[in-house]
Amino acid sequence: MAELKLPLAQEVVETHNRVHRDAVAEDYQALGRKLARRATDIDAIGRKVADFSVAIPSWGAGVGGTRFSRFPIPGEPTNVHEKIADCAVVQQLCRITPLVSTHFPWDRIDDPAALREEAAGLGLGFDAVNSNTFEDQSGQPFSYRYGSLSATDSAVREQAIAHNIDCIRIGEKLGSKALTVWVGDGTNFPGQQSQRASLDRYIESAKTIYAALPADWRMLIEHKLYEPAFYSTVISDWGTNIMVAKELGIQAQCLVDLGHHAPNVNIEQIVARLARFGKLGGFHFNDSKYGDDDLDAGAINPHQLFLVFNELVEAEAADPKAFRPAYMIDESHNITDPIESLLASAEAIVAAFARALLVDRSALAEAQAKDDVMAAFRILRQAYDTDVSSILAMARLTAGGAADPISAYRQSGWRSLKAKERKPSKLGSGIV
Numbered sequence: 001m002a003e004l005k006l007p008l009a010q011e012v013v014e015t016h017n018r019v020h021r022d023a024v025a026e027d028y029q030a031l032g033r034k035l036a037r038r039a040t041d042i043d044a045i046g047r048k049v050a051d052f053s054v055a056i057p058s059w060g061a062g063v064g065g066t067r068f069s070r071f072p073i074p075g076e077p078t079n080v081h082e083k084i085a086d087c088a089v090v091q092q093l094c095r096i097t098p099l100v101s102t103h104f105p106w107d108r109i110d111d112p113a114a115l116r117e118e119a120a121g122l123g124l125g126f127d128a129v130n131s132n133t134f135e136d137q138s139g140q141p142f143s144y145r146y147g148s149l150s151a152t153d154s155a156v157r158e159q160a161i162a163h164n165i166d167c168i169r170i171g172e173k174l175g176s177k178a179l180t181v182w183v184g185d186g187t188n189f190p191g192q193q194s195q196r197a198s199l200d201r202y203i204e205s206a207k208t209i210y211a212a213l214p215a216d217w218r219m220l221i222e223h224k225l226y227e228p229a230f231y232s233t234v235i236s237d238w239g240t241n242i243m244v245a246k247e248l249g250i251q252a253q254c255l256v257d258l259g260h261h262a263p264n265v266n267i268e269q270i271v272a273r274l275a276r277f278g279k280l281g282g283f284h285f286n287d288s289k290y291g292d293d294d295l296d297a298g299a300i301n302p303h304q305l306f307l308v309f310n311e312l313v314e315a316e317a318a319d320p321k322a323f324r325p326a327y328m329i330d331e332s333h334n335i336t337d338p339i340e341s342l343l344a345s346a347e348a349i350v351a352a353f354a355r356a357l358l359v360d361r362s363a364l365a366e367a368q369a370k371d372d373v374m375a376a377f378r379i380l381r382q383a384y385d386t387d388v389s390s391i392l393a394m395a396r397l398t399a400g401g402a403a404d405p406i407s408a409y410r411q412s413g414w415r416s417l418k419a420k421e422r423k424p425s426k427l428g429s430g431i432v
């Protein structure tokens with residue numbers, strides 16, 4: 001077992017915490033008294049918050065980009081080792097992001113077992129592996145221009161299938177337990193492909209990948225309404241997704257990315273539906289205003305995030321054994337320091353979870369049974385209106401994290417130190 005050596009000097013975190021500790025305790029006690037009046041035990045909520053976990057994608061540690069441009073910052077990570085080091089900074093400060101989700105071939109990994117050790121030494125493990133057949137890599141024999149798993153050319157499909165199976169094999173060495181499959185496949189013109197035949201081809205390819213899954217693995221299928229294909233996508237929505245997942249089998253589940261739906265779609269209802277049918281596999285958290293904007297989770301619509309978690313908490317209560325969604329942040333940090341965005345996002349996500357835990361479930365069930373509409377609504381709103389920041393801060397302090405992670409990060413000087421050590425990253429466009 002690797003010896004644990006966290007990236008920031010713990011003294012930096014402790015110096016920061018000394019300033020904040022009393023105020024956090026005071027706020028926590030005040031909130032504890034308020035919740036006690038609602039017959040809610042703040043410590044019980046705090047324990048659940050402490051157990052919460054949301055994975056960081058390795059690419060989220062880098063400065064993101066749009067299809068137009070990318071604005072690198074000095075000291076950003078340029079390889080998987082540096083990305084893992086930055087993920088470890090996030091985890092050290094917030095203590096709810098212990099897993100990293102890798103992406104191939106963006107992450108070039110020569111020795112997965114050694115990387116697993118390296119990550120363990122930084123206090124991290126690995127979550128789902130992500131395949132990439134939405135862009136071409138130099139030297140690859142066949143292009144994904146017209147699709148990958150659903151391509152009309154069987155040689156292209158075989159290449160895409162082989163890549164997914166390679167991802168599983170690397171993931172096994174990293175200690176991952178899931179493969180996330182998102183394809184950019186689709187069409188830009190009516191008539192370009194048969195909508196029925198392209199889905200058939202996708203399902204046939206997905207079945208071959210599914211057959212290569214280890215027994216304790218899951219295959220998480222991610223749907224997306226549009227982009228990069230702009231007229232139709234093969235796995236366009238949760239309806240297609242759940243039908244495919246059902247056809248594949250019990251190890252296949254649906255992944256909900258908050259940005260991958262039509263505008264105004266009731267995502268919390270989709271969560272409830274997928275959970276009802278045992279097909280809620282995981283979540284990609286981000287926020288959006290217009291489409292798949294990949295903004296920071298909770299930055300635009302924290303209320304929607306709360307309503308999603310309200311369904312997640314209810315789903316867990318309904319079937320605790322079956323409930324094990326893989327949570328991950330999936331954003332493009334275009335103009336912020338990625339570490340700060342990841343810290344802010346993790347905080348928004350766990351805050352939504354904490355608020356959902358505050359919903360008085362028995363009172364809600366009673367109000368619903370009586371068709372007392374206003375009472376039911378007020379129960380949700382009361383939970384949403386509660387300031388849970390002291391619960392989150394207390395959980396971080398107890399776990400050795402920072403009272404105010406972004407302030408502590410700024411005090412640490414991590415990025416300017418890395419700017420001296422790391423080579424500059426490339427200009428251009430695209431996420432990484």
Ligand SMILES: [Mn+2]
Pocket residue numbers: 222257284330
């Ligand atoms: Mn996603």
